[in-house]
Amino acid sequence: MGKVLVLNASYEPLNITTWRRAVVLLLKGKAEQLEYQKAELRTRFPIPTVIRLRYYVRVPYKEIPLTRRNILERDNHTCQYCYYKGDNLTLDHVNPRSRGGGDSWENLVAACVRCNVKKGSRTPDEASMPLLSKPRRPYSSLYFEIARSIRSGHHQEWQKYTIGI
Structure with a gap:
C-alpha cells in the first residue's frame, strides 16, 4: 500500500501519512483525493497517494539545522x-x-x-568548474523525505506537487 502525501489547501506539501489515515480524512470530508493507485480496497475505493486538505492549516516555521x-x-x-x-x-x-x-x-x-x-581557494567560475545545481536552503524538513521517495522511484506522482520545495 504505502505512504500518502498530504497537501495543504494551498497545495503546499504538509505531511506524509499512511493510506489508512488518508482514507479516514477523505471519508470525513476533510480532504480531497488528487492522485491514487490503480489498486483498490475491498470496497472499490481507490487507494490515495496524494490528498489535499479542504481547509488551510497554518504551520509554524521550523528552521532546518545546517549540518x-x-x-x-x-x-x-x-x-x-x-x-x-x-x-x-x-x-x-x-x-x-x-x-x-x-x-x-x-x-x-x-x-x-x-x-x-x-x-582550491577559487570560485567555481575561476576554476572553470560549474555547479550541478545552485545551492539553496531547503524549505522544510519534509523536503528530505519527499526527495528520497521520488529518487527511489516510489511516488513519482508527488513530483508535480513538490516543485517549489
Whole structure:
C-alpha cells in the first residue's frame, strides 16, 4: 500500500501519512483525493497517494539545522562538480572562506575530495568548474523525505506537487 502525501489547501506539501489515515480524512470530508493507485480496497475505493486538505492549516516555521548530513542529503550524496556519487564526499565552500565565504546553505555544497582540492581557494567560475545545481536552503524538513521517495522511484506522482520545495 504505502505512504500518502498530504497537501495543504494551498497545495503546499504538509505531511506524509499512511493510506489508512488518508482514507479516514477523505471519508470525513476533510480532504480531497488528487492522485491514487490503480489498486483498490475491498470496497472499490481507490487507494490515495496524494490528498489535499479542504481547509488551510497554518504551520509554524521550523528552521532546518545546517549540518554536514543535511547538506549531503540536500545534494543527494553527489559531488556538485563532477557528479561522483558515493560516501567519500567533503563539503566545499562555493565562495572560499579565505575570501570571506561563510557557512550557509547557499555557500556549502557536497564535493568529492578530488574536486575540492582541484578547486582550491577559487570560485567555481575561476576554476572553470560549474555547479550541478545552485545551492539553496531547503524549505522544510519534509523536503528530505519527499526527495528520497521520488529518487527511489516510489511516488513519482508527488513530483508535480513538490516543485517549489
